[in-house]
Amino acid sequence: MALTPRLEVRQAQSLTLTPQLMQSIRLLQLSHLELNAFVEAELLRNPLLEREEGAPDDGAEAPERAPELSAYEDTVDHSDRIQSAGSIADGLDTAVENVFPEQVGQDSLSQTSVWPEGRGEGGEAPDLDQFVAARPSLSDHLETQVNLILKAPAERLIARALIDSLNEAGYLAGDLDAIAAQLGTDEAMVEAVLLKVQGCDPVGVFARTVPECLAIQLREKDRLDPMMARLLANLDLLAAHDLAGLARAVGADREDLADMLAELRELDPKPGRAFDGAPIEAVVPDVFVREGNGGAWAVELNSDVLPKVLVNRVYYATVTRKTRDATEKAFLTDCLQTANWLAKSLDQRAQTILKVATEIVRQQDGFLVNGIAHLKPMTLKMVAEAIEMHESTVSRVTSNKYISTPRGLYEMKYFFTTALASTSGGEDHSAEAVRHRIRQLIDAEQPADILSDDTIADMLKREQGIDVARRTVAKYREGMNIPSSVIRRRQKRALTATP
Known part of the structure; x- marks a missing residue:
């Protein structure tokens, strides 16, 4: 049979992910902060999108409120109603220096504005955050001191290189020989500069090890004796x-050792952590779980963190009627499709989060009522089959999402744990519940009777029917940063023997 080229027509079905569908899937795994940032970018790019602002209910008249002063009116415009020093003195029929001696040669009360020139009447007040002093960084704080301590330009250059080699804790991360080679000098010169700058504030910076950091602080207090x-x-x-x-x-x-250890506890092993610290951000829950009527649980989304957008179709119709350019019409059509897709995707995302959270609450009812000891083993597949979704969708929905329950604030991933078999043939036990029980047993042990991993495994099997191996107990214990039985025995004996 001869091989010849020919054309054939075939029909086939395939699943293609459009850019919009891929973007919808990506929105599921975004946290509320990332989602709001994404929506803000879309609002700037798409003229047909706008935020949904809260409006009063129809038929309800808003109560009359006293007029409120803006920040500008309250701090600046009231100066128009303040009399000058001269007018006050004229009213009292005397000289200005007799009423305001400190105002001689000036009339500070006649000022009409405290802001820079160019500020017009009725304009917006400047942002007060612009006048807040910035928090100094560790490098800036040290550089100011170095300029006072060192006079030679070469020493200042070496000190600048040492400052650049500090990590967040204030320790010197670079090698002195590497710094010397980089600057074209000898290591002894770098060592000499290092000894000079080690007295900078905060005391303990430029140390290379923890003992050296503590030694610098003790030397500053004149407490670095041979025993210390x-x-x-x-x-x-x-x-x-x-x-x-x-x-x-x-x-x-033992008594002297206890006093020395007490002195060490007063020192700071990380002197640089007071600088460059990012502000602590509170975790905001995405879902609230509250006790409802009849013993049921009420699950609701946190509407404060959900971005609400509207599609301005009136603006689209107005602009479309006035434009004749094909490119502009194509741009408006694309903006309308994108806006409709975004509004729909945000609604689907909210509904999916609510559906997954409701199923988690249903399966973990024992945990919500009785605590962590009753946490059931649960997998992504169990939730996905219950709500008829794919496991990957459930995984994306539970990423970076938090749920507020009467038991506290938890990440949604917390409720998904592996199962440990029961020796009695009953229900499996959650790995998180087993960790909790291991911690309880270790916290209750006595200094004279420290529990080994084998003993803990036997107790779990005997008391609660949990079939767990010794190596599993050791893995869970290490995951909770609990030391071994040997170290725990030393710790508890030391605590009981310390006066």
Whole structure:
């Protein structure tokens, strides 16, 4: 049979992800902060989009309110009603210096504005945030001191390089030989400059290790004696809570060692953390769960974090009638389609979050009523099958989302845990509930009876029928930053023996 080229027509079905569909899927996994930033960008780009502003209910008259003064009227415009020093003195039939001695040669009360020139009548007041002093950074704080301590330009250049090598905690992250090679000098010169700048505020900066940082602070307090130096050289024993071995290495009795440790606790091992700190942002829940009537749970979305947009079709119709350019009409059509898609996608996103949160609350009713010990094992597949969605959709919806419950504020991912089999053949146990029980057992143990991982596994199997291996207990314990039984025994014995 000869091979010849030919044309064939075939019909086939395939699933194609359009850019709009891909964008809708991406919106599901955005947090409310990321979503609001995305919507703000769309509002700037699309002239047919506008935010939905709250309006009073129809038929309800708004109560009359006293006129409120704006920030400008309250702080600036009231100066028009203040009399000058000269007019006040004329009213009293005397000289200005007799009424306001400090105003001789000037008339500060006659000022009509405290803002820079160019500020017109009736304009907007300047943003007060522009006049708030900026928080100094660690590098700026140190550079100011370095300019006062060091006089030679070469030393200042080396100090600038040392400042650039500091990390957020204030420790010197770069090697002195690398800094010396970069600047074309010898390491001894860099070491000499380092010793000079180590006295800068905050005390302890430019240290290379934790013992050196603590030594600088103790030297500043004149408390770096030989015994304290030996203590700093054996901080590994302190980390292992081997107080007996630490006392022998330092050559101090238990009472002196306790006093020295108390001095160490007053020091700051991270002196640079007071600078360049980002403000703490509170977590805002996306969903609220409250007790409803009849013992049911009421699940509602947090409307404050949901962006509300409207499509201005009146503006679209007005502009479309007046334009004759094909490019402009195509642009308006594209903006209308994008605006409709965004409004629909935001509504679908809200409905999907509510549906997933409702199913989580339904399956974790025991946790909401009785606490973490009754947290049930739950997977993405279980929720996806219950609400007839794909697992990937549930995964995206629960990412970066928080739910507020009577038990506290939790990330939605918190409720998805693996299952541990029960020895009695009953319901499986949640891994998070097992972690909670392990922490309870360790917190209740006595110094004379420290529980090993094997003992904890046997207790879980005997008391609650949880089939868990020793290595699983060790993994959960390490995940909760709980030390081993050997270190816990040293810690608790040290606490009971400390006067």
